[in-house]
Amino acid sequence: MSMSVHVAWDEGVARELIEERAGLEGAMLPILHALQKKFGYVDARAVAVIAKVLNISRAEVFGTISFYHDFKRQPPMGGTIKLCRAEACQARGAENLAEHLERVHGVKIDGGYRNGVSVETVYCLGNCALGPNALHDGEIFGRLDAQGLEDLYASVARKTGE
Amino acid sequence: MTARVFIPRDAAALSVGANSVAEAISREANARGEAIEIVRTGSRGMLWLEPLVEIETSGRRIAYGPVAARDVPSLFAARLLRGGDHALRLGPTEDLDWMKRQQRLTFSRIGVIDPLSLDDYCARDGLKGLKKALTLSPADVVDQVLQSGLRGRGGAGFPAGIKWKTVQGAQAERKYVVCNADEGDSGTFADRMVMEGDPFMLIEGMAIAAYAVGASKGYIYLRSEYPHAAITMERAIHLAEKAGWIGNDAFGQGKPFHLELRIGAGAYICGEETSLLDSLEGKRGMVRAKPPLPALSGLFGRPTLINNVLTLAAVPFILAEGGNAYADYGMGRSRGTLPIQLGGNILRGGLIERAFGVTLREIIEDFGGGTASGRPVRAVQVGGPLGAYLSEKELDLPLDYETLAANKAMLGHGGIVVFDDTADMAKMARFAFHFCAAESCGKCTPCRVGAVRGEETVGKIIAGRDIEANLALVRDLCEVMTDGSLCAHGGLTPMPVLSAIDRFPEDFAAPAHRTAAE
Numbered sequence: 001m002s003m004s005v006h007v008a009w010d011e012g013v014a015r016e017l018i019e020e021r022a023g024l025e026g027a028m029l030p031i032l033h034a035l036q037k038k039f040g041y042v043d044a045r046a047v048a049v050i051a052k053v054l055n056i057s058r059a060e061v062f063g064t065i066s067f068y069h070d071f072k073r074q075p076p077m078g079g080t081i082k083l084c085r086a087e088a089c090q091a092r093g094a095e096n097l098a099e100h101l102e103r104v105h106g107v108k109i110d111g112g113y114r115n116g117v118s119v120e121t122v123y124c125l126g127n128c129a130l131g132p133n134a135l136h137d138g139e140i141f142g143r144l145d146a147q148g149l150e151d152l153y154a155s156v157a158r159k160t161g162e
Numbered sequence: 163m164t165a166r167v168f169i170p171r172d173a174a175a176l177s178v179g180a181n182s183v184a185e186a187i188s189r190e191a192n193a194r195g196e197a198i199e200i201v202r203t204g205s206r207g208m209l210w211l212e213p214l215v216e217i218e219t220s221g222r223r224i225a226y227g228p229v230a231a232r233d234v235p236s237l238f239a240a241r242l243l244r245g246g247d248h249a250l251r252l253g254p255t256e257d258l259d260w261m262k263r264q265q266r267l268t269f270s271r272i273g274v275i276d277p278l279s280l281d282d283y284c285a286r287d288g289l290k291g292l293k294k295a296l297t298l299s300p301a302d303v304v305d306q307v308l309q310s311g312l313r314g315r316g317g318a319g320f321p322a323g324i325k326w327k328t329v330q331g332a333q334a335e336r337k338y339v340v341c342n343a344d345e346g347d348s349g350t351f352a353d354r355m356v357m358e359g360d361p362f363m364l365i366e367g368m369a370i371a372a373y374a375v376g377a378s379k380g381y382i383y384l385r386s387e388y389p390h391a392a393i394t395m396e397r398a399i400h401l402a403e404k405a406g407w408i409g410n411d412a413f414g415q416g417k418p419f420h421l422e423l424r425i426g427a428g429a430y431i432c433g434e435e436t437s438l439l440d441s442l443e444g445k446r447g448m449v450r451a452k453p454p455l456p457a458l459s460g461l462f463g464r465p466t467l468i469n470n471v472l473t474l475a476a477v478p479f480i481l482a483e484g485g486n487a488y489a490d491y492g493m494g495r496s497r498g499t500l501p502i503q504l505g506g507n508i509l510r511g512g513l514i515e516r517a518f519g520v521t522l523r524e525i526i527e528d529f530g531g532g533t534a535s536g537r538p539v540r541a542v543q544v545g546g547p548l549g550a551y552l553s554e555k556e557l558d559l560p561l562d563y564e565t566l567a568a569n570k571a572m573l574g575h576g577g578i579v580v581f582d583d584t585a586d587m588a589k590m591a592r593f594a595f596h597f598c599a600a601e602s603c604g605k606c607t608p609c610r611v612g613a614v615r616g617e618e619t620v621g622k623i624i625a626g627r628d629i630e631a632n633l634a635l636v637r638d639l640c641e642v643m644t645d646g647s648l649c650a651h652g653g654l655t656p657m658p659v660l661s662a663i664d665r666f667p668e669d670f671a672a673p674a675h676r677t678a679a680e
Contacts, residue, residue, distance in 0.1 A: 025379075025462065026424075028444030033425060060445070067446035068427035070386055082387075086348030086597075087543055087590070088579045091506035092534065123430060123547075123597065125387050126351040127174050128579065129209040129504060129511025138389040142177030 006040035006076065013038065014046050015053075022053045028064055032071055041072040078116030078160035081152060082135040083109065085121050088128035097132050100146045105153060116160030117153060164197040165243040168216040168223065170273065172205035172358050173390040174351070179230065180213040186234040187215070196243060204359020206273035207513030208260050216255055219245040225252040260529060265491060266515045267479045267499050268472065272359035278397055280405055283362045289407070291478030295370045296413060303374040304330055307477065309485030311497025316342055316433075316470030317545065317574040317650070319496075319563045325467060328457040329375040332465035337377040339368050340442065340461060340468040343384040343391075344426055344433040347546025349577030352501040353471035355513055357384070357391040360475075361398035365421065367474035369408055370481055372419045375467050380408075380421040383438050386428055395423050430601035434649050435468045437603055448603045449649040470575070472501055493519035496562040506543075506579035507533045516561075523557035526580060537582035541590075541666065545574025547597050548654035550661035551587060570661065572654070587666035592620040594658040602651060608643045609652025615639060616659065626673045633663065633670060 007013070017034045021027045031050060035042050042065050051058040065071045083101075085094050101107045101119060109119045125133045130142035134152060141152055169175075169184045184200055191198040206214060211227035215237075224245035226237065233250060240248040252258060275282035283289070295303045308323030329337060341364065345353040356364055368380045384392055399421050403409050412419035424442060426432050432441045436450035439461050460466025476498060480488045489497045496518035502525055504511045509531035516525075522542060526532070533539055541551045544561075550571035552559070559565055566573050581590075595616035604610045616639055623632045640656035647653040663670055 026442050026444040029424065029427060029441065032427070054444075063446050064444065068429050070426075070428035087547060087593070088349045088505040088577075090590075090593070091579055091581045091585065122387060122428075123601070124346055124348045124350075125173075126345060126354040127177050128349045128351055128506065128577070129508065130174055130177060130212065131505070133177065135387065135389075140173050140177040140390075142174065 007038060009039055009043045009045065009075075011045060011049070014043070015049055018046070018050055018053050027054060028061070032065060032068075036071060040076040041074055044073065076118075077113040078118065079136065079156040080118045080120060081156055082120050082122035082125075083149075084123065084125050084127075084131060084133045084135075086123040086128075088124070089131035089133055092131040094132040097144060097146060097149050101149060101153065104150070107153070115157045117156045119153070164199050166199050166201060166218040167243070168201050168203050168218070170205040170212065170214060171202040171390075172212075172273075172355060173388070174209050174355075175205050175212040175214070176390065178212050178228070182231040183213045183215065183229050183234065186231040190234050190238050191243075194238060196238075198243065201276050203275060204272040204277050205355060205513075206255065206261070207269065207355065208258070208510070209512035210510045211252070215242075217243060217245050219243075223255045225255040225258065226250045227252060260510070260512070260514075263529070264515050265499050265517050267488070267491070268356070268363070268475050268501055269360075269513065269515045271363070272355060275360070277359050277361055277394055278401060280362070280401060283360075287482060288362055288478075289366060291481035292366045292369050292373075292407070295373055295481045300330060300374045300376060303370060303481065306480055306485040307374070310476075310480040310488040311485075311492070311495070312473065312476055312480060312488065313496065313563065314470060315472035315476070315500075315575065316435075317347075317548075317572070319573065322469060322473055325457055325469070326371065326374055328455065329377075329465050329467040332458050334465050336379070336464050337375060338461045338464055338466040339372045339375065339377045339380040340439070340466055341368055341380070341382040341474055342433065342435060342438055342468055342470045343382050343388075343395075344430075344438060345388070345471070345575070346385060346430040346433045347548075347575050347577055349505045349543065349546060349579035350503050350575045351505070352503050352513060352576065354388050354391050356471050356475050357388070357395045361395050362402060363475050363478055364395075364471060365398060365402045365408065367477040368421060369412060369419055370477050371467055371469065371474060373413050373417075375465075377467065378418050378420065380419065381442055381461070382421070382423045383426060383432070383442055384423060385426045385432075392423065392425060399423060429603075430597075431603045431651055434603075434651060436649070438468070439466065446603070448605050449651070451648060472575075491517035493517070493560065493562050494564055496564070500561060500573075500576050502561065503575075503577045504530050504580070505577065507535055507582045508580045509534050518562045519560045521558050521560050522552070522578070525561075525578060526557060530580065533580060533582040535582045535584075537584065539580055540583040540585050541581040541587060541662075543579040543581070543590075543658065544577070545572045546577050547594065548572075548650060548657055549574045549577075550657050551581075551590065551665060552661070553665045570657070570664075572657065587662040587669040588620065588624050591659045591662040591670075592617055592624065594655055594662075595620060598651065598655040606646070606648040606652060608646040609648070609655070612639055612643045612647075612652060613655060616643075616655075620659070623670055629670065629672060636663070
């Protein structure tokens with residue numbers, strides 16, 4: 001799978017994405033996913049448009065966006081690695097990997113971008129017999145050791161730098 | 163003759179390089195001028211052997227694994243396509259101990275067929291259940307589910323037939339069937355394997371459910387952390403629609419059943435059924451107070467049947483073979499089979515489908531072969547992040563809803579996570595609170611505030627401050643959370659916490675007296 005490509009915020013494009021989905025039952029999540037897929041995040045300027053099209057308050061729209069871990073409110077500044085830190089991966093040494101990454105690369109997990117990479121905590125990728133696991137750009141990386149995670153980190157950083 | 167080679171495209175297999183193995187095999191066969199057909203399947207569930215490659219020869223499949231791309235030339239040199247001998251050759255797949263010892267009712271096709279082939283599906287008993295159901299009245303379909311003794315596999319273990327009957331009896335113009343595919347519990351992956359390995363079975367189960375309760379619309383609410391399942395499920399729905407299994411005239415006489423996949427957005431709490439419904443409605447995933455039951459007033463206020471993936475996936479077998487055939491398996495009030503997911507620090511992890519009543523020891527020692535680290539088993543968490551930590555002494559407990567409940571534990575979604583003797587159970591207790599706080603919907607105070615205070619207080623215990631007083635405080639807090647939380651998220655977080663304190667008290671002692679290996 002290639003790296004997702006996002007476009008800059010464009011209200012016309014956003015409105016189109018929103019209106020296309022407005023007829024769905026419970027259209028909000030499909031709309032937010034579509035916006036994030038297109039732009040890499042949900043721009044604050046989308047809130048009023050969604051509210052108007054769905055005939056709900058802006059507070060309801062904002063409340064929904066802010067509730068879910070997945071929806072970003074800032075444009076991405078690089079690639080994201082989601083590192084599983086749930087129990088099954090902990091039992092296979094995920095915390096040591098997290099510490100290693102913080103120590104060797106100065107990465108702050110859940111602390112934003114560094115070297116064009118954001119490493120975020122995720123709880124369970126459903127690969128609990130083959131952990132520790134990470135998710136990057138729709139691909140799961142299993143049986144990670146320190147070297148494997150470093151390689152993944154370096155490849156994401158490289159992709160961003162290009 | 164074209165040789166058939168089977169390679170999983172299950173996310174677990176992909177995570178350890180199944181695609182590069184498939185490419186290497188294709189390349190090598192080309193170079194040697196050998197004609198092959200590569201079939202991408204789900205996973206057999208022997209995850210420690212992934213990527214597992216199977217060759218069909220004289221009607222049997224021979225397994226090789228774990229195969230890396232670099233092994234491919236030597237495998238071909240050893241006449242892989244004829245099942246030739248090699249260090250990675252495991253023998254006929256069906257004869258492997260792991261497979262032979264199972265009772266696969268739900269997982270019978272998974273790892274065997276191409277998940278998106280309607281022909282493969284129908285050739286192996288697919289659609290038999292739905293066809294049978296459509297010859298029965300909706301009430302008789304519900305009776306079969308009642309007779310099977312099937313209980314909700316999502317964790318609560320509520321009798322599925324009773325839920326179905328309630329929705330069936332509700333009067334409304336529009337009803338819904340919702341599949342809870344928000345499999346967020348650490349240590350569970352059976353739902354994912356069903357959706358990636360046999361998606362038509364889930365669609366068939368949902369269609370039967372819709373026919374039985376009188377629903378015209380179905381939703382599968384799938385977590386966003388499962389991108390591969392989303393792709394397979396989306397394609398399967400499209401194919402089933404094209405084939406007319408679902409759609410405008412799904413059940414004849416113009417009775418429609420439309421099915422749609424919806425993707426969550428990283429909120430664990432949306433696995434709780436009422437929170438899931440709010441999320442489907444496009445809102446924050448806040449838990450609702452019950453009553454009203456979703457069966458009477460669920461999605462958009464309409465009667466809604468909401469079941470877990472494994473519950474719905476068990477239904478085609480029950481209709482095809484009869485409720486009694488399913489009820490023949492199991493023990494006590496836990497009837498049928500349970501897809502058990504074995505993970506964490508385990509030598510041979512994977513998916514095991516067995517009748518209820520199998521012991522933890524048989525799963526962990528016989529199937530699993532003990533820890534991956536080779537160190538002794540110290541703790542086993544059963545039933546996800548809200549399940550209890552059991553000690554090694556309790557491994558002879560049979561897996562059955564009532565037995566575990568009687569031992570202050572729960573079966574949950576059937577996930578088993580193994581820890582070796584380096585596990586620090588005080589840290590695991592603190593993590594349980596941390597997870598509860600991170601994923602709380604925030605609606606009720608015991609969960610929203612209690613989780614944060616709990617994490618802080620266990621932190622003080624770990625630091626050795628006022629241990630006795632703080633332990634008493636944690637116990638008190640756990641009582642409030644158990645009794646006062648709106649849903650199981652806050653209500654069951656005390657289970658891992660208290661089980662860790664009660665079964666591993668030495669980890670909560672003053673730092674100088676701790677015995678756990680560092």
